[in-house]
Amino acid sequence: MCHVDALYIQGMFVMNKLLIHSFIITLVVTMLSACGSGGDSPPESLPPESLPSEPLPSDIPQSSYSLFMQQGLVTITNSPDTNFGATTLSVWGFASSENPLAGTKVIPGTTINAEIGNSFTVSVKNNLSATHNFNIAKLPADEIQPAMGMPIAMGETVTYTITPTTPGIYLYDDSLNNGVNRSLGLFGVMIVRPEPIHGNVVWEGGPGYDKEVTWVITDMDYPNWNQIALSNGADQVDTTRYKANYFLMNGMNGFQAMQDDQTTIHGQVGETILVRIANAGQYSQSLHFHGNHFQVISRNGIQLSDFENQDTINVKPNETAMVLYTIDQTGHYPMHVHTAQLETGGGVYLNGTAAMIIGE
Amino acid sequence: MKNMIINNSLLPSLILTVLVMTLNVSISYAEKIVPEIDLTAGAITLSVTSITKNMSDNGEALEFWVFCASGTGGGRMCNSTTLPSPTLTLTPNSASDITLNMMMAPQEDGRMMMGGSTYSNPYIGHTIHLHGLDMETQYDGVPETFQAEPINNGSSVDLRNGFTYRINSDPDNIRVDDRYIGSHMYHCHVHTVKHLEMGMYGGFVVKGEGDKANWINNSGTRFDEEWIMMLSTVDPAYHTSAAQGDSDIFADYNPKYFLINGEEGNTETINPQLSKIVTLTQGQTKNLVIRLMGIHSTNAIFSITSGADRIPFTLYNIDGFALSTPRTETSVELSPGQTKDIMVTLDRSITYNPQIAFTDLRNNEPMSVQYSDGTVVSSIVKTELIVLQN
Numbered sequence: 001m002c003h004v005d006a007l008y009i010q011g012m013f014v015m016n017k018l019l020i021h022s023f024i025i026t027l028v029v030t031m032l033s034a035c036g037s038g039g040d041s042p043p044e045s046l047p048p049e050s051l052p053s054e055p056l057p058s059d060i061p062q063s064s065y066s067l068f069m070q071q072g073l074v075t076i077t078n079s080p081d082t083n084f085g086a087t088t089l090s091v092w093g094f095a096s097s098e099n100p101l102a103g104t105k106v107i108p109g110t111t112i113n114a115e116i117g118n119s120f121t122v123s124v125k126n127n128l129s130a131t132h133n134f135n136i137a138k139l140p141a142d143e144i145q146p147a148m149g150m151p152i153a154m155g156e157t158v159t160y161t162i163t164p165t166t167p168g169i170y171l172y173d174d175s176l177n178n179g180v181n182r183s184l185g186l187f188g189v190m191i192v193r194p195e196p197i198h199g200n201v202v203w204e205g206g207p208g209y210d211k212e213v214t215w216v217i218t219d220m221d222y223p224n225w226n227q228i229a230l231s232n233g234a235d236q237v238d239t240t241r242y243k244a245n246y247f248l249m250n251g252m253n254g255f256q257a258m259q260d261d262q263t264t265i266h267g268q269v270g271e272t273i274l275v276r277i278a279n280a281g282q283y284s285q286s287l288h289f290h291g292n293h294f295q296v297i298s299r300n301g302i303q304l305s306d307f308e309n310q311d312t313i314n315v316k317p318n319e320t321a322m323v324l325y326t327i328d329q330t331g332h333y334p335m336h337v338h339t340a341q342l343e344t345g346g347g348v349y350l351n352g353t354a355a356m357i358i359g360e
Numbered sequence: 361m362k363n364m365i366i367n368n369s370l371l372p373s374l375i376l377t378v379l380v381m382t383l384n385v386s387i388s389y390a391e392k393i394v395p396e397i398d399l400t401a402g403a404i405t406l407s408v409t410s411i412t413k414n415m416s417d418n419g420e421a422l423e424f425w426v427f428c429a430s431g432t433g434g435g436r437m438c439n440s441t442t443l444p445s446p447t448l449t450l451t452p453n454s455a456s457d458i459t460l461n462m463m464m465a466p467q468e469d470g471r472m473m474m475g476g477s478t479y480s481n482p483y484i485g486h487t488i489h490l491h492g493l494d495m496e497t498q499y500d501g502v503p504e505t506f507q508a509e510p511i512n513n514g515s516s517v518d519l520r521n522g523f524t525y526r527i528n529s530d531p532d533n534i535r536v537d538d539r540y541i542g543s544h545m546y547h548c549h550v551h552t553v554k555h556l557e558m559g560m561y562g563g564f565v566v567k568g569e570g571d572k573a574n575w576i577n578n579s580g581t582r583f584d585e586e587w588i589m590m591l592s593t594v595d596p597a598y599h600t601s602a603a604q605g606d607s608d609i610f611a612d613y614n615p616k617y618f619l620i621n622g623e624e625g626n627t628e629t630i631n632p633q634l635s636k637i638v639t640l641t642q643g644q645t646k647n648l649v650i651r652l653m654g655i656h657s658t659n660a661i662f663s664i665t666s667g668a669d670r671i672p673f674t675l676y677n678i679d680g681f682a683l684s685t686p687r688t689e690t691s692v693e694l695s696p697g698q699t700k701d702i703m704v705t706l707d708r709s710i711t712y713n714p715q716i717a718f719t720d721l722r723n724n725e726p727m728s729v730q731y732s733d734g735t736v737v738s739s740i741v742k743t744e745l746i747v748l749q750n
Contacts, residue, residue, distance in 0.1 A: 339697075
């Protein structure tokens with residue numbers, strides 16, 4: 001360790017005055033946003049100026065969804081502070097198209113948007129080797145047909161009909177191999193909203209909001225789970241040991257997620273943002289928001305009536321939460337996991353679980 | 361510095377040793393005393409200095425970095441050094457300034473090696489993040505969102521070098537009001553994966569003003585005694601010189617020491633510095649607030665036992681904000697970055713064991729660690745609360 005005087009320190013920092021919101025990401029970004037950006041779109045260099053006031057096309061419920069279990073890649077970008085960290089992770093995912101183009105995002109899987117009471121179908125095709133399955137956690141058995149969890153053999157498709165009755169965020173996954181299949185990326189979320197006639201409320205008679213973001217977080221023990229599963233089969237992974245070294249926000253490393261307009265909490269002073277959170281990983285993640293406290297309105301599908309004010313929320317594996325964050329001052333603020341080692345990706349700082357909060 | 365008040369910190373030693381005799385027991389008692397600084401009394405300056413602690417595995421020596429109240433001479437002039445750093449207190453709506461003096465501060469090396477070549481380490485310097493106070497961007501202590509502010513001569517001051525953090529400085533944007541009466545924290549926000557592990561944290565308590573000074577929150581519920589429990593975990597590898605900048609070491613966290621107020625403990629032996637005595641007169645009842653502050657990097661579960669019994673307590677605040685309805689609990693979880701204020705009522709002579717089980721992020725179970733001589737140590741840290749009624 002060094003001991004230096006103040007003047008020296010000041011000089012050292014002349015070259016390091018980049019703000020997060022002005023980072024220029026010069027790396028090839030192969031994971032694109034879930035709202036359908038083209039594969040050749042340039043990477044964003046600035047944070048979003050605003051979130052759309054109208055629902056995104058991807059938020060409008062569809063009458064049918066097709067999920068394709070595919071192999072894919074997650075591209076981890078460099079830290080702009082140190083130029084370390086770039087790598088590519090091989091993963092599995094519930095892709096939105098069959099044989100997706102290289103670079104198409106596969107994790108988290110396609111977001112299923114639904115309204116209470118309206119039926120829709122989800123066709124799940126297994127394009128991987130070995131048998132897989134499909135489950136939606138916390139969804140009552142009588143709201144999905146046929147029964148969840150049935151084996152889906154290689155090349156087979158199973159079509160489910162779903163009629164949800166309770167608004168919220170639901171985590172879906174492949175539950176086989178003691179969590180290995182989910183850990184490799186076979187997960188996504190289903191968001192169920194009340195009927196539009198009720199306006200922007202989380203549930204009928206529940207709290208209102210102005211905008212919304214969804215955070216699906218996960219972690220990966222890349223050498224001991226991903227690489228073993230991909231080379232020898234998921235059933236060959238020693239699941240008694242797990243030491244995650246990558247932590248992803250919406251399928252992105254921290255420096256990408258902090259630039260992603262669909263991940264950023266962004267609004268005017270006075271606006272309230274609904275944040276839906278799902279942890280598809282193996283580790284608890286303690287998420288700390290700067291700038292303001294938030295209200296916890298739902299945990300694991302249970303709608304709360306006594307909203308507690310917190311600045312940190314621990315979301316355990318397979319758990320979900322919904323919080324309301326009201327922007328009460330201007331400025332740029334981070335949201336980051338406070339479990340400090342989870343702030344890294346392969347040991348590279350701020351390439352773990354993170355997002356930005358922007359008040360205007 | 362003339363306005364600074366440091367309670368208990370002028371003692372030659374921070375450790376008070378008291379021998380308590382009762383009819384049947386002799387108790388060696390040495391409660392850890394962490395200095396408390398009242399920010400309401402005026403602006404303060406904090407410096408950073410290094411300390412070395414000998415840990416329980418064969419005296420393993422580890423370097424820690426701590427904030428300390430100082431004069432103008434930097435870390436060498438600190439009045440005292442403790443892990444955790446001094447507790448800061450403030451009353452709602454009060455303005456106060458905290459200046460970070462970087463003179464002689466220990467920090468990461470400016471040049472690092474990776475793959476046979478050198479690179480400039482961006483993670484030198486330090487900041488102060490007032491955790492839970494929801495500060496403005498410029499006073500939030502996050503170098504990635506704010507770097508400098510202009511000063512009078514037209515140049516600028518780097519956030520990580522001599523910056524002044526101003527609390528409630530804008531009358532149109534008072535950040536710390538009555539809602540914040542409760543427990544918060546402060547810590548360095550530079551390269552937190554390294555600097556939190558190194559010990560750069562302390563408690564921050566917002567206390568009611570005047571006759572509200574012993575309110576647990578703005579509801580009016582009073583406490584008589586308080587006990588801060590700052591949770592932290594230590595992986596010795598993170599304390600080495602190789603763990604600087606970006607390093608593979610940070611991808612492999614192996615907590616070996618589990619601390620409350622900077623002190624170790626396990627299920628076999630109660631560390632005397634993790635003990636507290638509360639005395640009652642005949643017929644007296646006292647409310648003890650325990651301020652749980654989580655700067656650790658595992659999950660954690662707090663409970664109070666007495667023999668085989670679990671003692672109920674009341675949870676009043678989470679992250680420094682009052683619950684609308686306090687809850688009676690027999691255990692609460694505390695995750696990294698959280699604070700919780702609980703209260704227990706003491707009404708007779710008894711010994712309780714408030715304790716923390718530091719638990720695994722994957723399965724939420726207590727961990728065990730093997731020392732160099734083969735000894736297996738639990739991650740459950742017990743403290744001792746001795747209630748003596750005269």
